[in-house]
Amino acid sequence: MLPEFFEFYNPTKVVYGIGIARDFRAELDVLGIEKYFIISDQVINDLGLVEKVKKGLIDAGIRITGIFLDVPPNSEIKTVSSCAEQAKASGAEGLIAIGGGSVIDTAKATNILICKGGDLIEDHSGVHLLTEPLMPLVVIPTTAGTGSEVTTVSVIYDEENKVKIPFTDKFLLPDIAVLDPEMTSSMPPKITASTGMDALTHAIEAFVGVQWSPFSDIFAIGATELIFKNIIKATENGDDLEARGAMLVASNMAGTAFSHSMVGCVHAMAHAVGGLYHVPHGVANAILLPHGMEYNFEEIKEKLMRLAPAVNEDISGCSADDAARKIIAAIRKLTGRLNEMGALSLRLRDAGVPEDGLPEAADAAVADGSSWFNPREVVAEEILTHMKNAY
Numbered sequence: 381m382l383p384e385f386f387e388f389y390n391p392t393k394v395v396y397g398i399g400i401a402r403d404f405r406a407e408l409d410v411l412g413i414e415k416y417f418i419i420s421d422q423v424i425n426d427l428g429l430v431e432k433v434k435k436g437l438i439d440a441g442i443r444i445t446g447i448f449l450d451v452p453p454n455s456e457i458k459t460v461s462s463c464a465e466q467a468k469a470s471g472a473e474g475l476i477a478i479g480g481g482s483v484i485d486t487a488k489a490t491n492i493l494i495c496k497g498g499d500l501i502e503d504h505s506g507v508h509l510l511t512e513p514l515m516p517l518v519v520i521p522t523t524a525g526t527g528s529e530v531t532t533v534s535v536i537y538d539e540e541n542k543v544k545i546p547f548t549d550k551f552l553l554p555d556i557a558v559l560d561p562e563m564t565s566s567m568p569p570k571i572t573a574s575t576g577m578d579a580l581t582h583a584i585e586a587f588v589g590v591q592w593s594p595f596s597d598i599f600a601i602g603a604t605e606l607i608f609k610n611i612i613k614a615t616e617n618g619d620d621l622e623a624r625g626a627m628l629v630a631s632n633m634a635g636t637a638f639s640h641s642m643v644g645c646v647h648a649m650a651h652a653v654g655g656l657y658h659v660p661h662g663v664a665n666a667i668l669l670p671h672g673m674e675y676n677f678e679e680i681k682e683k684l685m686r687l688a689p690a691v692n693e694d695i696s697g698c699s700a701d702d703a704a705r706k707i708i709a710a711i712r713k714l715t716g717r718l719n720e721m722g723a724l725s726l727r728l729r730d731a732g733v734p735e736d737g738l739p740e741a742a743d744a745a746v747a748d749g750s751s752w753f754n755p756r757e758v759v760a761e762e763i764l765t766h767m768k769n770a771y
């Protein structure tokens with residue numbers, strides 16, 4: 381059965397290749413501009429990744445008008461303001477983001493401020509408020525998790541109100557996404573594991589989400605399969621470029637899936653503990669994913685059965701209940717393995733969340749926009765029970 385209505389809009393050009401971030405000049409020709417401002421962070425710069433891209437661009441005759449490196453993990457409103465000020469003053473005609481979700485989302489929100497001005501929260505937070513394209517945006521992800529290089533979303537931390545604010549608009553979709561496994565090989569095991577689990581959470585929440593479509597399903601299943609086959613390999617051996625490449629592609633596919641089908645209560649809880657207690661996004665999702673699936677169990681169990689081949693589980697002869705339990709157990713087994721490798725926490729208490737902070741986090745999860753798309757209504761007392769289970 382098909383949904384009554386769905387749409388699929390996927391205009392970002394994705395190019396993949398080992399070493400391609402050193403030279404993708406031919407891809408830029410189509411954008412017809414020569415002056416770019418680079419947005420990245422200090423860690424990525426210190427690893428030489430910014431220089432690698434910059435050198436290729438300059439050799440190809442592109443002018444770099446400036447570089448902004450002050451993006452913190454879980455980027456903030458004040459970061460976006462200062463980045464936009466510098467990028468605008470530099471006379472840039474386009475932006476190049478080199479980094480993880482924090483950098484990419486900063487670039488998307490910066491693009492809004494450069495082109496539209498005003499106050500980011502007051503004037504621009506919300507859904508589909510833009511009426512015309514922004515400046516060209518080229519994205520080179522250095523983590524394999526958020527898929528932000530192909531999503532309509534930017535998530536920025538509002539430091540005053542301690543909440544993560546989503547900005548969602550089709551005009552936030554980047555023009556070009558350059559996927560180069562070499563750009564992710566420096567990720568240490570903990571970042572590899574948590575960002576990879578972020579991608580798995582996108583895939584699974586998109587797959588069971590209320591806005592599903594046959595398109596989002598196929599991207600979600602493909603991403604799940606690639607992650608189950610490659611996340612341990614990429615975490616164990618960062619130089620395994622085949623596993624790194626597969627994780628980049630998986631993250632991209634999961635981003636495409638959730639950009640259409642949205643995410644649900646796992647993200648709502650993750651945004652809450654991220655906003656209140658600074659738990660990194662991927663870590664929060666990894667811990668909360670099986671608990672969110674248990675919260676939704678009755679609504680999602682039939683559909684989860686279709687994920688069995690992707691998570692390598694034999695469910696022949698199983699009831700829907702037993703099959704769905706096997707799928708959730710497979711996810712717990714995966715995170716358990718990553719935990720044994722010292723790459724992932726399994727409990728909120730190990731990620732810096734205080735026990736007496738859980739009720740406030742549950743309330744914040746209910747208020748979070750991701751809850752609107754959850755297959756089951758997100759109710760504070762009940763979600764609190766599951767957050768306590770994750771504690």
Ligand code: NAD
Nearest residue numbers: 423453454480481482522523526528531533535566567661
């Ligand atoms: P991140 O960008 O915050 O990076 C985490 C850390 O890893 C940083 O210290 C960074 O410097 C470092 N790092 C990045 N690449 C590296 C590399 N190749 N080698 C070594 N270190 C590296 O992490 P993230 O998980 O990619 O992004 C998280 C942010 O993205 C959150 O704010 C989250 O809310 C947001 N997000 C956005 C979307 C979207 O669609 N826009 C989706 C999911 C999450």
